[in-house]
Amino acid sequence: MLSALVIVFREVIEAGLIVGIVLAATKGVLGRGAWVAGGIAAGVAGACLVAGFAEELANLFQGSGQELFNASVLLLAVLMLTWHNVWMAGHGRQMAREMREMGAAVSAGQRTLTAMAIVVGVAVLREGSEVVLFLYGIAAQGGTTTVSMLAGGTLGLAAGAAVSALMYFGLLTIPAHRLFAVTGWLITLLAAGMASQAALFLQNAGSLQFWMMPLWDTSWLLSDDSLMGRLMHTLVGYTDQPDGLQLAAYLATIAVITVLMRVVNRPRPVRATLVHPAE
Numbered sequence: 529m530l531s532a533l534v535i536v537f538r539e540v541i542e543a544g545l546i547v548g549i550v551l552a553a554t555k556g557v558l559g560r561g562a563w564v565a566g567g568i569a570a571g572v573a574g575a576c577l578v579a580g581f582a583e584e585l586a587n588l589f590q591g592s593g594q595e596l597f598n599a600s601v602l603l604l605a606v607l608m609l610t611w612h613n614v615w616m617a618g619h620g621r622q623m624a625r626e627m628r629e630m631g632a633a634v635s636a637g638q639r640t641l642t643a644m645a646i647v648v649g650v651a652v653l654r655e656g657s658e659v660v661l662f663l664y665g666i667a668a669q670g671g672t673t674t675v676s677m678l679a680g681g682t683l684g685l686a687a688g689a690a691v692s693a694l695m696y697f698g699l700l701t702i703p704a705h706r707l708f709a710v711t712g713w714l715i716t717l718l719a720a721g722m723a724s725q726a727a728l729f730l731q732n733a734g735s736l737q738f739w740m741m742p743l744w745d746t747s748w749l750l751s752d753d754s755l756m757g758r759l760m761h762t763l764v765g766y767t768d769q770p771d772g773l774q775l776a777a778y779l780a781t782i783a784v785i786t787v788l789m790r791v792v793n794r795p796r797p798v799r800a801t802l803v804h805p806a807e
Contacts, residue, residue, distance in 0.1 A: 532677045535662045536684030538755065542762045543571075543655040544692025546718065550644045552699035553612065553711035560641060567645035571652025578653065579660035595733035598654070602726035605650040606781060608643040609719035613712050614788045615643075712789070714763070720781040721765020727777040739772030 547564060554560040578597075663677060702710055730736045747768040750757050760766035765778055 532663060532680030533684040533687075536659055536681045537688045538684075538758055539655040539659045539662075540685055540688025541691050541755075542758060543651045544688055545695055545759070545762050546651040547648055548692050548696035548699065549711055549714050549718065550648055551696055552707065553715060554641060554644055555700070555707060557641060560644075563641040563645040564648050567648030568652050570645075571649040572656055574649065574653040575656025575660060578657040595729040596735070599726040599729035599733065601650050601654060602722045602729070605647050606719045606723050606726070608646045608650075609715050609722070610781075610785050610788070611643045612647075613715050613719075613785050614792050716782055716785045717764045718762075719785060720778045721761065721763075723781040724765050724767065724770065724774040724778040727773045728771075731771075731773060736773060739776065742769040742771050743775060745769050 547568070551560065551564060554564075659681075663681065699707065699711065727736065731740060745768060750760065750766070750768060752758070752761060752766075752768045757766065757768065767774060770778075
């Protein structure tokens with residue numbers, strides 16, 4: 529029961545933090561709840577499907593199929609998060625102003641909901657498949673009952689959802705005109721962490737065999753296996769022993785998103801209109 533509780537709690541927090549940030553980032557957009565719920569449902573269905581075919585997936589591409597699949601999923605999420613931040617860079621001020629003045633949802637923000645629903649689905653897919661596989665491994669070892677595993681999983685789900693809700697409501701206390709900036713940076717760090725993790729998966733798959741030497745080791749201070757380490761890994765991409773390629777992917781993602789946001793948000797010069805005098 530305890531092992532199931534810890535596993536489910538840890539994975540629900542990781543997915544829940546992303547869902548909370550997405551909900552906060554799309555505050556005021558009509559229909560965001562339905563889109564996020566759809567992403568969660570798709571992620572759960574995908575996680576069950578992945579878990580069911582985990583062995584076949586792992587055997588693809590000479591045994592590196594699981595790593596390549598994980599890297600592809602993460603890179604898709606990076607693209608969607610980048611798209612959201614770039615779109616918000618051009619429309620965030622308008623949305624914040626209309627939310628402040630009108631107190632109403634801004635329907636124009638629906639353009640980014642598809643991207644964010646995909647991100648939610650990817651997060652739930654990744655963490656949900658891990659939950660299923662971990663719980664299957666616990667059951668295969670024996671010494672536990674289905675009832676105890678179900679009870680532990682339910683308690684872990686409830687506790688993880690509660691922590692995720694606290695994160696979400698904490699973000700909502702931020703004023704609207706600053707909320708988009710805060711969530712924008714959180715999403716940028718999320719994307720950078722996912723890019724770094726994708727680089728590691730590609731290395732494990734044998735695709736990118738360079739810059740593999742660990743640059744430092746902070747496991748003595750904060751281990752990846754600790755609860756706080758997992759939270760920091762989800763929020764800002766923390767890794768206690770990153771290698772050169774992971775760091776390069778992390779910094780490159782931040783740089784690309786930042787540059788694109790500044791380009792989109794750059795004020796455009798107003799062209800003067802010549803007025804011809806009436807003849």
